[in-house]
Amino acid sequence: MGLTTMGKDGLQVESVALSDVAARFGTPCYVYSRAALTAAYGAYRDTLQAHGLSDRSLICYAVKANSNLAILNLFARLGAGFDIVSGGELARVLNAGGKAKKIVFSGVGKSRAEMRTALEAGIRCFNVESASELEQLSQVAGSVGHRAPVSLRVNPDVDAKTHPYISTGLKTAKFGVAFDEAFDLYRRAASLPHIAVKGIDCHIGSQLLDPTPAAEAADKVLALVDRLAAAGIALEHIDLGGGMGIQYRAGEPAPSAADYLAPMLAKLTGRREKLVFEPGRSLVGNAGLLLTRVEVLKPGAEKHFAVVDAAMNDLMRPALYDAWHDIQRVGADSTANPMSYEIVGPVCESGDFLGHDRELALNEGDLLAILSAGAYGMAMASNYNSRPRAAEVMIDGASMHQIRRREDVAELFALESILP
C-alpha cells in the first residue's frame, strides 16, 4: 500500500512511470522502491532511538522475505544485520556486503555442513531450536576448533492470531524449544565446552497486526532470562524475532513500527541486555509490487476472467495462503467499462489466481500493478510450467536499475541431462 502515485503517464513509483518500466524490462516484473525500503528500515531504527535503545540494538533483516542482493546490500549499507535460515542465505548476505558479526542463524533443520560454514564465517549467533541441534552444533564446533555462540529459540506458547501456516509460537508448532524444557537445556548448553551461551530468541509468527501476543511472549522470555541469571547463566542479548504485519488492504488496521514495538520496548527499558529484532515482511512488503500485463479477457456466463502474464509461480501468496493483494490498473484512464474480474495466470491449476472479484475497467494489453508484493513474492517464485522467473527492478528517484534480469528458457533446463 502507498507505494504508487498517479502521474500523467499513469501509476508511478518514485518518479518513474510503471509503463516505462514495462517498456524497458518487460512483464512480469517485480518493482521495488529504494526510498520505501529505506523508510521502512528507518521506522524501526527511529523507534529504537526514541526509546533510547539504538546503541544496544540490532535490526537483523529476515533474508527469506526477499533475498535479492541489491536489497541485502541496501540494508547492509543502512547498518542492518541479517537473520538467515540456510547456508544459501549466508552466502548471499556475505556476497552482498553483510557482516558475519551481524548475522543470526535461525531454522529447525540446520545441516552440519551449514553449521561448519557459519562457524568458519564467524556469525554472531546460532538460534538453536532443539536439544539434538545443540548436541550436533557442539560436536561440529569441537571438530573445527570453535566455540559456537548460541541462543535458544524458545516457544512461548502464545497464540499469534494469524494464518495457521505462518503461526509459529504455539506448542503444536515445529519451531523452537518448548518453554518448560528451555531452562534445563540452557544448563546443558552452559556445560558444553564448545558452546558459548549468548542469548535467547523467540519468533511467534508472521503478519501480526496486534502487538499484544508479541508483548506477552516478551514477558515470558524476560521471566526466563531472570530465572537463568539467578542460576548463574547471564545472557548478553534478547532476540524478539520478527512478525510485524503490514497493510495489504486499505483500512486494514496495520500498526506502525512505533505502535507495534512500544508495548514490547516498555518491558525492556532499564535492562542491560542487547536487543535483536528480525523483521522481514515489514521492511520489504510494501516496498515492492508485481507488474503484469493483461493477455486475454475471457467473459463467461458466471465469471469474467482476466488472464495476465504473471501467475502463481511468480507470486504464490494468493494460492498458498488465500492472501489478498490490491490490484490496480497502471493506465490513467480506460475506454472499457468496469466489471468484476477474476485475475488469473496462465498456469494449469485452478489455484492459479492473483485476485478474485476485482472491479476493474480492462482492455487486453493493459498493465496491472499487484501491490504489497515485496515480501515472500520473488523469494517464493518457482519455474512451475517452465516459466522463467520475472525480472526485478529497483527504482531510485528518477532512475531504474535492473537488479535481476529475467531468466531465459534455456537456463531452466541447463542443469538437466538425458540418458546416454
Ligand SMILES: *Cc1c(COP(=O)(O)O)cnc(C)c1O
Ligand atoms: C520468517 C521469520 C522472520 C521474519 O518474519 P516476518 O513476519 O517476515 O517479519 C523472523 N525470524 C524467524 C525465525 C523467521 O522464521
